[in-house]
Amino acid sequence: MILVWLLAILIAGGIVAWPLARLHPLLSRSIALLAVALDLVLVLFLAARDFGDGNAGTGWHEELDWNWIPQFGIHFHLGLDGLSLLLVLLTLFLAVVAVVASWNDIATAVGFYHFNLLLIVAGILGVLLSLDLFLFYFSWELMLVPMYFLISIWGRERRVYAAIKFFLFTQLSGLLMLIALLALYFAHHQTTGIYTFEYQDLLGTQLGPQAEMWIMLGFLAAFAVKLPIFPFHSWLLDACSEASAATNLILASLMAATAAYAMIRFLLPLFPDAVHAISPIMIVLAVIGILYSAILAFSQTNLMRLIAYASIGHLGFVMLGIFAGNSLALRGAVMTIIAHAISIGALFLVAGSIEKRVHSREIESIGGLWDTVPRLSGVALFFALAALGLPGLGDFIGEFLILIGTYQAHIAVAAVAACGVLAATFYALRFVQCAFQGPNHGSWQLPDLAPREALILGVLMVVLLWLGLYPQPVFETLGQAANHAPALWR
Amino acid sequence: MNCIHLISLLPLLLVAGTSVLVLLAIAVCRNHAVAFALTLAGLTAALCSTFFLPSNQVTQLLLMDRYAFFFMGLLTAASVFVALCSYSYLAAREGNKEEFYVLLLVATLGAMVLTASIHFASLFLGIEILSVALYGLIAYLRDRPLPLEAGIKYLILAGSSSAFLAFGIALIYADVGALDFLAVAQRIAADQSGVSLELLLAGTVLILTGIGFKLALAPFHMWTPDVYEGAPAPVTAFVATVSKGGMYALLLRFFSLSGADRFPRLLLVLSIIAIASMLAGNLLALFSTNVKRILAYSSIAHMGYLLVAVEVSSRLGITAAAFYLVAYFIMILGAFGVVTVLSSGERDADRLEDYRGLFWRRSGLALVFTAMLLSLAGIPLTAGFLAKFYIVAAGADSQAWLLILVLVVSSTIGLFYYLRVVTTLFQQPISEDQSPEPLPRRAPAISLVLAVLTVFLVWFGVFPSPLLRLIQSAIGNIF
Numbered sequence: 001m002i003l004v005w006l007l008a009i010l011i012a013g014g015i016v017a018w019p020l021a022r023l024h025p026l027l028s029r030s031i032a033l034l035a036v037a038l039d040l041v042l043v044l045f046l047a048a049r050d051f052g053d054g055n056a057g058t059g060w061h062e063e064l065d066w067n068w069i070p071q072f073g074i075h076f077h078l079g080l081d082g083l084s085l086l087l088v089l090l091t092l093f094l095a096v097v098a099v100v101a102s103w104n105d106i107a108t109a110v111g112f113y114h115f116n117l118l119l120i121v122a123g124i125l126g127v128l129l130s131l132d133l134f135l136f137y138f139s140w141e142l143m144l145v146p147m148y149f150l151i152s153i154w155g156r157e158r159r160v161y162a163a164i165k166f167f168l169f170t171q172l173s174g175l176l177m178l179i180a181l182l183a184l185y186f187a188h189h190q191t192t193g194i195y196t197f198e199y200q201d202l203l204g205t206q207l208g209p210q211a212e213m214w215i216m217l218g219f220l221a222a223f224a225v226k227l228p229i230f231p232f233h234s235w236l237l238d239a240c241s242e243a244s245a246a247t248n249l250i251l252a253s254l255m256a257a258t259a260a261y262a263m264i265r266f267l268l269p270l271f272p273d274a275v276h277a278i279s280p281i282m283i284v285l286a287v288i289g290i291l292y293s294a295i296l297a298f299s300q301t302n303l304m305r306l307i308a309y310a311s312i313g314h315l316g317f318v319m320l321g322i323f324a325g326n327s328l329a330l331r332g333a334v335m336t337i338i339a340h341a342i343s344i345g346a347l348f349l350v351a352g353s354i355e356k357r358v359h360s361r362e363i364e365s366i367g368g369l370w371d372t373v374p375r376l377s378g379v380a381l382f383f384a385l386a387a388l389g390l391p392g393l394g395d396f397i398g399e400f401l402i403l404i405g406t407y408q409a410h411i412a413v414a415a416v417a418a419c420g421v422l423a424a425t426f427y428a429l430r431f432v433q434c435a436f437q438g439p440n441h442g443s444w445q446l447p448d449l450a451p452r453e454a455l456i457l458g459v460l461m462v463v464l465l466w467l468g469l470y471p472q473p474v475f476e477t478l479g480q481a482a483n484h485a486p487a488l489w490r
Numbered sequence: 491m492n493c494i495h496l497i498s499l500l501p502l503l504l505v506a507g508t509s510v511l512v513l514l515a516i517a518v519c520r521n522h523a524v525a526f527a528l529t530l531a532g533l534t535a536a537l538c539s540t541f542f543l544p545s546n547q548v549t550q551l552l553l554m555d556r557y558a559f560f561f562m563g564l565l566t567a568a569s570v571f572v573a574l575c576s577y578s579y580l581a582a583r584e585g586n587k588e589e590f591y592v593l594l595l596v597a598t599l600g601a602m603v604l605t606a607s608i609h610f611a612s613l614f615l616g617i618e619i620l621s622v623a624l625y626g627l628i629a630y631l632r633d634r635p636l637p638l639e640a641g642i643k644y645l646i647l648a649g650s651s652s653a654f655l656a657f658g659i660a661l662i663y664a665d666v667g668a669l670d671f672l673a674v675a676q677r678i679a680a681d682q683s684g685v686s687l688e689l690l691l692a693g694t695v696l697i698l699t700g701i702g703f704k705l706a707l708a709p710f711h712m713w714t715p716d717v718y719e720g721a722p723a724p725v726t727a728f729v730a731t732v733s734k735g736g737m738y739a740l741l742l743r744f745f746s747l748s749g750a751d752r753f754p755r756l757l758l759v760l761s762i763i764a765i766a767s768m769l770a771g772n773l774l775a776l777f778s779t780n781v782k783r784i785l786a787y788s789s790i791a792h793m794g795y796l797l798v799a800v801e802v803s804s805r806l807g808i809t810a811a812a813f814y815l816v817a818y819f820i821m822i823l824g825a826f827g828v829v830t831v832l833s834s835g836e837r838d839a840d841r842l843e844d845y846r847g848l849f850w851r852r853s854g855l856a857l858v859f860t861a862m863l864l865s866l867a868g869i870p871l872t873a874g875f876l877a878k879f880y881i882v883a884a885g886a887d888s889q890a891w892l893l894i895l896v897l898v899v900s901s902t903i904g905l906f907y908y909l910r911v912v913t914t915l916f917q918q919p920i921s922e923d924q925s926p927e928p929l930p931r932r933a934p935a936i937s938l939v940l941a942v943l944t945v946f947l948v949w950f951g952v953f954p955s956p957l958l959r960l961i962q963s964a965i966g967n968i969f
Binding site: 148179 | 891958962
């Protein structure tokens with residue numbers, strides 16, 4: 001039941017927060033914060049209860065199965081295991097951060113903003129929790145419209161273009177997934193005579209190799225665009241350079257996490273042979289993505305675009321980890337999803353803070369901030385180092401595991417991908433060098449971090465350090481998901 | 491024909507009787523409110539009667555079964571909404587208003603006859619009752635150039651489509667020697683090889699052409715944008731829903747009864763029409779900045795989606811089509827309801843400019859419109875999403891991959907123009923001094939009904955089971 005409450009609290013919170021903004025914007029913000037914080041507490045409670053002692057039983061830790069549309073065999077089926085628990089925690093944590101980070105930045109239509117924000121978070125949780133493929137698709141699509149509004153109402157000059165591009169890319173790929181999903185549904189019916197969208201039932205569907213490949217490609221299209229991987233990434237750049245910092249946090253960190261999760265949860269177990277067949281191509285795309293984004297990040301002048309490229313680079317590592325085909329790399333991929341969400345999200349917030357002070361996203365026009373805002377600059381340096389994979393921080397652990405795992409499978413690929421880590425150093429240091437060091441062209445005299453900013457960035461730093469120094473809890477929680485997908489995690 | 495038959499005919503009798511009653515009322519005392527109240531009462535009574543009447547075949551012409559009652563209920567409900575919209579719309583305009591309701595009732599009657607007809611005579615009768623009343627409705631504001639032009643256009647094209655229809659019926663009669671659908675079915679079933687069915691096939695294609703005109707399917711869609719733009723907003727809503735809904739119910743029944751789907755060549759023609767409609771509707775809408783025209787093109791595309799379900803004439807396909815039709819009714823009526831509310835006495839609110847920043851002036855209305863447009867685009871939480879899902883499911887079930895691929899691609903193109911309207915709704919007012927005065931709150935009744943429609947939209951989008959059960963019991967007897 002708790003799982004339904006998680007969704008209900010978010011949706012109800014959104015519906016309540018909307019009209020309350022007419023009374024006072026603060027009320028709306030508080031309700032939104034309360035809703036996500038309450039969810040976070042509930043999930044922490046679940047985690048402490050089921051995963052605290054390290055020897056929780058097999059099966060789904062929390063499960064709920066209601067009939068939804070019996071005519072089509074559609075269930076409202078939610079379940080939680082180690083993998084989804086980690087990402088649900090991540091989502092809610094970053095949702096709290098996003099609400100706090102946009103506390104003073106949203107001036108117009110405050111209620112509608114929080115309604116959309118909470119609806120997106122509910123959609124993300126729906127994706128992470130659903131064990132019915134129709135429910136999964138429903139939640140997957142549910143995120144789109146609120147995100148469209150977040151970009152198109154509270155973005156910058158070219159926001160409408162960016163929002164429509166985002167919507168078209170994700171919607172088209174989502175519809176391809178819908179066709180594939182239905183093909184799977186009817187293929188399962190042909191072999192078993194049962195109409196079902198149940199994850200567990202569909203796992204064993206007998207498919208011919210060609211059908212399996214086509215159906216897998218339909219799913220992959222949706223996940224590849226949402227992640228995004230190399231040739232399908234252009235919407236993310238436009239969206240990130242136009243949307244506000246808190247929106248970017250959700251867009252680049254959390255939506256990517258859902259796509260990576262969907263690959264691990266659905267793509268690998270449902271279509272093992274097709275994934276195996278296509279994995280060389282995906283690995284090459286991942287490596288191209290890593291190098292390409294590092295090179296382009298180096299030449300960006302727009303701060304948000306630079307960070308978006310950095311994000312694509314990290315997600316290239318995630319792809320590598322997922323398709324490398326061994327459990328070490330897969331664990332690394334999960335770790336990278338989490339660390340990337342935090343470090344890249346934090347960088348977006350830092351960029352937002354800079355933008356608020358100097359009213360620009362152009363790196364060239366900033367320069368020499370260290371003297372006037374030392375704390376903000378220090379925080380930025382910390383997250384830039386995290387992004388380039390400094391040992392002791394979360395990203396390092398993830399990328400290290402992915403590289404080890406890949407090395408076992410394909411030595412050459414691992415070597416090239418390692419160059420990507422090196423290339424990340426260039427753009428991360430250039431970011432720090434240009435924005436904070438160097439001459440102070442603008443003669444900036446700016447206020448340093450406000451307590452609210454300092455608090456959220458500080459918490460993010462602590463979490464990243466914790467992930468880097470003591471990642472064991474993550475792997476233990478993850479390890480228990482092994483019960484559900486034994487072939488994957490061995 | 492005996493008493494039981496008359497009881498089964500009650501919905502038709504009620505609507506027909508009300509139209510006569512309104513005429514008499516006009517003769518006695520010309521009063522807009524009275525005519526409106528009578529219409530509303532008659533339609534509501536007809537709507538209620540559809541829920542608990544016995545099924546019966548009444549003469550050779552009409553089969554009053556659950557299927558017919560279901561669609562009659564849908565059509566009368568839509569007419570009730572159109573009447574509600576028309577009241578405030580007409581009140582703000584010059585000229586006599588009362589006869590509008592007579593025409594509305596007669597047109598509804600024609601569409602209702604279509605849902606029950608199992609005979610080419612009642613088919614033709616229904617179409618003509620519908621069309622003749624529509625000529626008057628479309629050109630009702632006869633002092634204005636646009637409605638007149640639209641009325642003439644519709645008159646000419648509907649007239650020629652009736653000619654196609656009559657010719658097709660004649661060919662079928664020449665071949666079969668009878669005019670009821672069952673006879674056609676027996677003729678097809680008797681001839682397994684299908685060699686000697688050329689005449690029948692030609693007749694069916696001609697009938698399809700006539701129906702294609704009415705449904706505004708792709709090669710026959712030219713009249714749609716002009717008529718939608720020219721007709722008064724409530725009438726446009728009526729043309730888009732009641733008139734097309736009646737035709738669709740007929741088409742579904744004709745296909746499932748006659749077994750015409752056994753002709754591969756006919757299915758090929760249908761596929762081409764469906765693909766052309768989906769692409770033409772969505773592509774043409776991209777270049778339009780007139781909201782009524784955009785909705786017209788969008789309705790062409792939606793008829794194409796619906797045709798996919800007709801072609802897959804399995805049980806799943808028919809269920810999908812009926813569900814889609816209900817969703818389509820809700821969203822089109824909702825969208826035109828918003829257009830009606832925003833229209834001023836001088837002209838209809840059909841320019842995209844009229845909607846700029848609506849969210850910041852009338853947030854409720856803007857949200858209803860957004861919900862309708864997103865539903866037309868097929869976004870989750872709305873009935874439009876599940877409707878599209880069922881159509882794709884029906885297509886995937888019978889492995890019509892090309893059709894559903896075109897559906898997916900064209901509905902992605904469609905997103906583009908729906909989003910453009912939605913974006914316009916949410917655009918910030920350009921500057922403080924330019925911000926237009928808050929719109930006067932016209933027609934609270936329509937606003938209430940729009941809210942109800944939105945609730946239905948979300949309800950069917952989240953809990954479709956009750957509606958699906960209703961549909962499945964309604965189509966139970968034709969399969």
